[in-house]
Amino acid sequence: MKVGVVGASGYVGGELVRLLLQHPKVELTVATSKRHEGEYLFRVHPGLRGISDMRFAGYDAEKVKSAADVVFTALPHGESTRFVPELAEGGLRVIDMSADFRLKDAEAYKTWYGYTHPATELLDRFVYAIPELNRDRIRQTRLAASPGCMAITTILAIAPLLMDHSLGLDAEHVVVDVKVGSSGSGGKPSTSTHFSERFGVVRPYKATGHRHSAEIEQALAEFSGTNTRISMSAHAVNMVRGILSTCHLFVDEVPESVALWKAYRKAYEGSFFVRLVRDKEGPFRLPDPKMLVGSNFCDVGFELETRTLRIVALGATDNLMKGAAGNAVQTMNLMCGFEESEGLRYAPLHPV
Amino acid sequence: MKVGVVGASGYVGGELVRLLLQHPKVELTVATSKRHEGEYLFRVHPGLRGISDMRFAGYDAEKVKSAADVVFTALPHGESTRFVPELAEGGLRVIDMSADFRLKDAEAYKTWYGYTHPATELLDRFVYAIPELNRDRIRQTRLAASPGCMAITTILAIAPLLMDHSLGLDAEHVVVDVKVGSSGSGGKPSTSTHFSERFGVVRPYKATGHRHSAEIEQALAEFSGTNTRISMSAHAVNMVRGILSTCHLFVDEVPESVALWKAYRKAYEGSFFVRLVRDKEGPFRLPDPKMLVGSNFCDVGFELETRTLRIVALGATDNLMKGAAGNAVQTMNLMCGFEESEGLRYAPLHPV
Amino acid sequence: MKVGVVGASGYVGGELVRLLLQHPKVELTVATSKRHEGEYLFRVHPGLRGISDMRFAGYDAEKVKSAADVVFTALPHGESTRFVPELAEGGLRVIDMSADFRLKDAEAYKTWYGYTHPATELLDRFVYAIPELNRDRIRQTRLAASPGCMAITTILAIAPLLMDHSLGLDAEHVVVDVKVGSSGSGGKPSTSTHFSERFGVVRPYKATGHRHSAEIEQALAEFSGTNTRISMSAHAVNMVRGILSTCHLFVDEVPESVALWKAYRKAYEGSFFVRLVRDKEGPFRLPDPKMLVGSNFCDVGFELETRTLRIVALGATDNLMKGAAGNAVQTMNLMCGFEESEGLRYAPLHPV
């Protein structure tokens, strides 16, 4: 199977390239970058030195179509809408990494992203792809929207609890407090991302109004049948890779621990990439992105607090892997009929 | 004024020593450590090399009483109850850094700390000292309990909002999501704190049941007259100093921003060490412990989210300064009639 | 091929387990740990959760011999001598990760490690294994000593220059200034490795007398025919994985850059895991361990300074990979007749 990456110079694009070059079932035939056209990939993605002598191509829709059966578009929000339609028309399988095809409601793009969507007819054809939750739909689609990194981490942490209506979660006080590494915000330098200013921060860079709220609410409604109001705040912390999503959920009566186990097991039975992490002791008791570096796992876990009628549900990922490129390759595997974990069974590095 | 530190070998003890050695109105006459008796302080606290040739003394109540007018006790929880009573009897001013005299309800020590309090008669005589909120009571006491680092950071962030009853905060869904550096957990090595295991974590080490919940609830009731239920989770992040407390508060109707400004200004008018941080742009818009290293400031700020009926209130401190030793010295200044900010007006280091 | 790891609970042992579990040609049949006997491996090596349900075995020479064709011994220096002889007798292939079989001169163990070697008859049978430099000998041995992490990084950086006698390097002023992450010193907690004390250091923890000097000098003599005097200093820096070895070499006349290129190319032609890194511009111009995380590459590069008659030769590795476990698996591949890079062709993670 031939695959291409449109927009291969960013961090997500680079991670896609890394995974696809090492994937046993596919051949990476084209990787585009307007800015770096003609340069070796390894000048931008130094990990690829010695691995590949490929160069960035400029973008040319016809060439991409003829070179690839599956295309990943890893472009800034608002840019994907310019490239995806012509690729999708040609019958290619497209997996879009941006937010441009995640939301079903065309109006929502104005509200959350500030633009009028120019290709609304495609919105319904895109599957919002979280293999653990809608594996079958992904198998049947040719167009997939890969979720935002904080969105997928949060959804995997709490969807099973919302899907189990017997838990009676309070849908109006769902607090999602996210801690994220720097790579999620891309490779563009600025004062905010300048090392001396970014090192050591716990910066509440998006305390309210985070755009991923929209796709989380949409997905939870789709997967659980429950409308929730997501109260999300995102913090930049002192690391490059990783997300921890701490979800504070309220109930009228705190359930037995076993009930939550069941909900998670039911949802993730047979899902290799979701691990339930809830040990009694030790430093690795609960999800922590440190334990996931380089892997496609999403760790989920929980604690219960009777006094406050609260469930704390936790999700952790490597934001470039299960939070982005890894999930997209997993999606491709399903779309192409490969084994779901093909090319993705990396154990996390530890310690790192 | 002569001062002493009992339990001077830990991080809080070391920070007290650093501040007191540089304080213009006091003389540090004794610093005790059972384990390091006879050693130079600078062998344990390397910052003091060249600053002081003092040595750790063993503990001897009589000697401490004769050497000092004010004593700081920086001992593990449960240990302070063994030392404080005899010091307090002698008429010394005592500022205790542990949790042993923070809670007023003797029963609460069983619930939260697992021990029966042996000196309950002292509990009422201790003032839970947050100068910005009970300056006058501190001026009149001889016995003060300095708050926990996460507690003071959280209380300063939200007390003004609870004190303003017109805001109508929902007291049952107060989520306090704390991110903290390593120094708050002390200097004792373990696998959890081993560098290779601790570096790069976002570890939810106390997702539920955090003991500071108790003193936060007690203090908020005292200062605001409102009983709240604090839903607290604490996370270890990749830094040594600093706390960010992200508080998610719900209301029936989101107020104007100006109403919150007023609440904070009213509470902190004239309080040098609380800064309201809420800029329109730039990397320093909201509280972040990176901007506080080495200073006694507590930065507070907020954002509003109409869609979720939510106020996000943020507090940040250097946990060893305003979160511990700095607040204690500020407390001493009030107890001794010094200018409140004496010996504490350090500008934060930046960048660091 | 069945393989075992004796001493599998440390960081090197854990990395061996991770690599061997994912290696297509071998089956990991036994992993021992005295301290953790009976526990799941993933309790100690959290990356393995979901990957393997194996448990640590206690050590039993007979069981190990019957379970495995190749054994990796990852034990503390001085311990390997107690286990290796009986394993070696049985005809097993043994790859020892400690220093116990690296040096040929039995006396050197007294000088550098402070013990009398109890199995000197084995010393000559062990090959000091750096596949890029003695591939053929490794193919023919059943006993291999895997080099120290700083040693291999340094040797790969400078051996080609010493092997080219026409460069006329001054063998008496070879300064090797090493910067290393925390994982190289293992998983045992202490004050020195306590996060609050270890974070942010540039600690010259072994400014003189570093034991790896001995094996570097021995290897350089063996591979280049030149006796050198290695002036080595090692510094702990603020990261978990990685080594940079900065080697300052002096010459009577600074050669053309092309002469050095040739020396490196000659030495490493066909060696997949050594990359020559010497770009004209950009942040990735020269070797840096950041660009190697998770990979088995050793990056080497150099700069010339005419004014000081100096060559600066640089080597970088991931200390747990090419610096330890990765090199050992590469060695196993050769010893067992597998493709040299089998199970090791991981691209580095970037950014991380």
Added chain:
Amino acid sequence: MKVGVVGASGYVGGELVRLLLQHPKVELTVATSKRHEGEYLFRVHPGLRGISDMRFAGYDAEKVKSAADVVFTALPHGESTRFVPELAEGGLRVIDMSADFRLKDAEAYKTWYGYTHPATELLDRFVYAIPELNRDRIRQTRLAASPGCMAITTILAIAPLLMDHSLGLDAEHVVVDVKVGSSGSGGKPSTSTHFSERFGVVRPYKATGHRHSAEIEQALAEFSGTNTRISMSAHAVNMVRGILSTCHLFVDEVPESVALWKAYRKAYEGSFFVRLVRDKEGPFRLPDPKMLVGSNFCDVGFELETRTLRIVALGATDNLMKGAAGNAVQTMNLMCGFEESEGLRYAPLHPV
């Protein structure tokens, strides 16, 4: 005494402002920035919030002269030559932070900095200011050039050894291997300093040709009477503040340790800001910039290696303090007749 800072928006300028605002003998009357004219200083230097409501002024020579008796110029290399002459003419005391007046040989500016010096007549009037080494000359000058951060750290580490001619140091093989935090390279964002690319590096960003070589050689010649050839390499490591300079020196015969003690003591007797650090054990045995954060100390220490005929001399500083702003304020204190350590006696923060 009224003081001003020209170029106050960079990291060195910000540190000067922080120190001067807290200095008991001076009043900061003007702080200029072309780019930030009119803005509050605390928008750029967030540590100053609550400390000062000063705003950046635009540059106007007359205004600066009338506002200040002492001016610090903290401008990029090559810029200072445009501003300093007119300030110097007016009789102001000027302390320049750039390299523009450090070198005595006008030709050297072409060689090392690539420009023709436009004000060579001033070069002799500037004192290259290291108070510990030329205190008396500083007291008598009105014009001072503050050394480069790596230069002063290195000079303080090795000058005493070169000054003691009986040690017989080999002046042609002096290797200076420097590890430095990010703040030394300023606040301008770029790909190299982008957090995701800069985090976790050990980047040999200037392996040869470092400009500070020139001023180190000049200073060592001046202070010790010995011409040395400095073989310098600089590495960026994973921290914001701090420099460690590891100096490898060769001798024909390794001296007794006590001889080196004497050399250092002789040189630094009575110098508060140089600490000799050489303990027998513990994590704080030798200089490490971690132990210096926020202080004006320079720690120096050494080890001896008989086998390699080598002295390893170590110097460590907080690069913004003793490496830049702190040393400049110390210089001002001498020039103005204040106590040398006035406004600078901060104990380092630890841990941090």
